[in-house]
Amino acid sequence: MNTVLVTSTDHGIGKTAISVALARTAQQAGHDVGYMKPKGTRLLSAVGKTRDEDPMLARELLDLDAEMHEMEPIVYSPTFVQEAVRGREDPDELRERVVENFEGLAEGTDLMVLEGSDDLATGGIVDLTDVDVAEAVDARVVLVSGYEDAGTADDVLAAAETIGDRLAGVLFNGVRDSELDELTDAVMPFLEGQGVPVLGAVPRVQELAGVTVDELARNLGADVLTSDATMDAHVERFTVGAMSGNAALEQFRRTRDAVMITGGDRSEIQTAALEASGIRALVLTGGFRPASAVLGRAEEEGVPVLLVQSDTRTTIDRVEDVLGSGRTRDRATVERMQELLTESIDLENALSVDL
Structure with a gap:
């Protein structure tokens, strides 16, 4: 044996x-x-x-x-x-x-x-x-x-x-x-x-890489704020927007197939994420809806915006768990x-x- x-x-x-x-x-x-x-x-x-x-x-x-x-x-x-x-x-x-x-x-x-x-x-x-x-x-x-x-x-x-x-x-x-x-x-x-x-x-x-944005949204119990975004895009990792807009953009440009997590009131971080080709979705925390300009830009780029009620730390743990489960x-x-x-x-x- x-x-x-x-x-x-x-x-x-x-x-x-x-x-x-x-x-x-x-x-x-x-x-x-x-x-x-x-x-x-x-x-x-x-x-x-x-x-x-x-x-x-x-x-x-x-x-x-x-x-x-x-x-x-x-x-x-x-x-x-x-x-x-x-x-x-x-x-x-x-x-x-x-x-x-x-x-x-x-x-x-x-x-x-x-x-x-x-x-x-x-x-x-x-x-x-x-x-x-x-x-x-x-x-x-x-x-x-x-x-x-x-x-x-x-x-x-x-x-x-x-x-x-x-x-x-x-x-x-x-x-x-x-x-x-x-x-x-x-x-x-x-x-x-x-x-x-x-x-x-x-x-x-x-088909074996990460999870789809739709699966992530369902696991998080998130509200999807965009209508024309690509929910079947795959995400394999996450990045956290917790710095200034310029520093965030530099960080976001180095990642790929990622979901970006930040507070719903951080418009400058959200805008920076939408400029990075490797960011497939935004997860906004705290129940704060983003500015209409951010949602409009997300619709243009086809990037889903997900809204959760939990705080950023809790959301990071939950996203990490979903992605780790794969x-x-x-x-x-x-x-x-x-x-x-x-x-x-x-x-x-x-x-x-x-x-």
């Missing part, structure tokens, strides 16, 4: 879709496959009620009978963290819980796929980082990374050093066409030369990721099973 743990260098780069897609690919090749997410970090409340959709999606798509508490034995909530730093959580007991649940789920399988955290440091306060989990269950580790520029190699090298000999390889996901040559011709060979195995690079495809939690997304993985990476080396 082989075990693979999928971890990542950051949140929102496709770890869930990749984890389930890898498991499903092996299952469709005739292998008995199990799934586990040792630490649940997608929470409904600080007291630890989980809303983690990842194990539920895996259970549905892989047709598993396991219970949620078995697939996700630790709910890594703020309350859990507070109790842990006060010495009220026993690292040995937690490790034993993870191993016992793993062994129960792994019985009779050819392959176990474990979904790790968004950060290799998560779990460190109870000696249960992704590397600790991999050692406890004897798993090889697939590291998922995005790619911005050659500087990404710094993060990958640091993560690879932390993982050590258990690293099966690095999988770059969501790579833009404009960055693919640099990655494959320079960065990947460099990493291989440093002893870091690379499994391949998955290209960015629009478009990973449905069958169509996982099936598309399967296709991309089959075309782009060394699957047999990643999973250590015949396909």
